[in-house]
Amino acid sequence: MKRLNMLRHIIRVTGFSQFVLSFVTFIFGAGMVLFLVEPGITNYGDGLWYAFVTSTTVGYGDFLAITLIGRLTSVLLTIYGLIFFGCLSAVIINYYTSLNQKKERKNDW
Template sequence: MKEQSAQERWERRTQRPLLALAVVFAVAYAVPIVDGSPSRSTEVACLAIEWVVWGAFAADYGVRVVLAHDRRAFVRRHWLDLCAVILPLLQPLRLLRLVSTLLLVGRRARMATQIRLTTYVAGTVIGLLMFGSLAVLSVERDAPGGNIRTLGDAVWWSFTTMTTVGYGDHAPTTGVGRLLAVGLMLSGIALLGVVTANIAAWFISRFERDDVEERRQTEAIAALTEEVRALRAEVAMLSGSAVPQPVGEDQRR
């Protein structure tokens, strides 16, 4: 059995705590937006939680770099993780911290081999719907001429945007809101492609298993048929040698 490296052991041990921190981040991000007019203490507490979660992910990335055998190769392979860690420092906006946390959670989820594709897709859809709704509500609620004022409007807009239906009854009017719309549309198309490919792959694998089983049964039947023929030939040969010769006329007299 292959021994796990220090980096793999670290990733396995920290996977659940980081996912739990991501859930805490989601709550801290959602509370001020859903509340609409939170108190100063609530805003400060939620902001502190968001930065603590980001710090945990940044520390996790640093530890993984230190534990990697080839650090340069690790950085090249995980450049998206590095961008997600640096992103909030470039411009400390809550939306950027949201994007970076989503990227980091997604990267760690894909590293978990026990998470199946269907579970990952379902979690991604739910996460994008939730965070997309909160993000667009935070930038569109107070925008002049905006028509996304409530959480219900935001959820409905996110759902129709991700499914590329686009009824047009609700639409973002700000630049950031439109960028979010582009991201949700592209994510919806990508997830639809993943689901379609997964279903097609399942059918193909199922048909292949059926074909293999059918070939196995056919080969078994052919082998049994050959054995039966051999047995019949042997029985016929033994029966022919055991049949007495017909009695002649002289012997009968």
Template sequence: MRRISLLWKVVRITHAERFAVGYVLLLFLVAVAVWLAEPSITTLADSLWYCFAASTTIGFGDFVAVTWGGRILTVLLALYGIFVVALVPGVMVNYFIEFNKIRYNESLVLFMDQLEHLDTLSKEELREISAKVRNFRRK
């Protein structure tokens, strides 16, 4: 559950949810405009399929924009799609950096707590701390 809340925090900080919602809205708006502008695209479902193929830069070619308006809208949608697809790895990398930072800080706090209470630790716990320090110095 902590990981999901951390991921959501990273999404909020980077405003990635705005881009995702904007992408979906733009996809539907352009699909309606292309459906109205392009004579070869006769249904809204075909227009949605065309816009999806164009925005993901797959471009199957089963539908083609022939009007200037349809072509311009396709270019804008494709550029926005590329931007959104490029945003996902950045958000994921940021998530993993934050997650590792939290894990590091938690282990550091635990280690510092053990150091503060050296007099109450058993010999086995002292050996574990000593091994951790040796491993840290080797790295």
């Protein structure tokens, strides 16, 4: 729980929260699109699951996108997921790097 609170703090302090909100919104929206256009996805929960698994690039293969809209949505989910998790890693690393630099400057005095 302590690590989750630290992650929340970093996201809030760095202004990354808007990106998190847009990513989560996109996953929920894509889940709805997939539910509506894909014949193999029979409920919203399955569409949401597919959207999450695709955005994290895990891709279990339990559901497949076979329509053009579903496949395009899958591509966008994958690209957005790669960008999101890459940026999240960079934000966390940048936060701790700046903390270490502040400590070093403080110790130099």
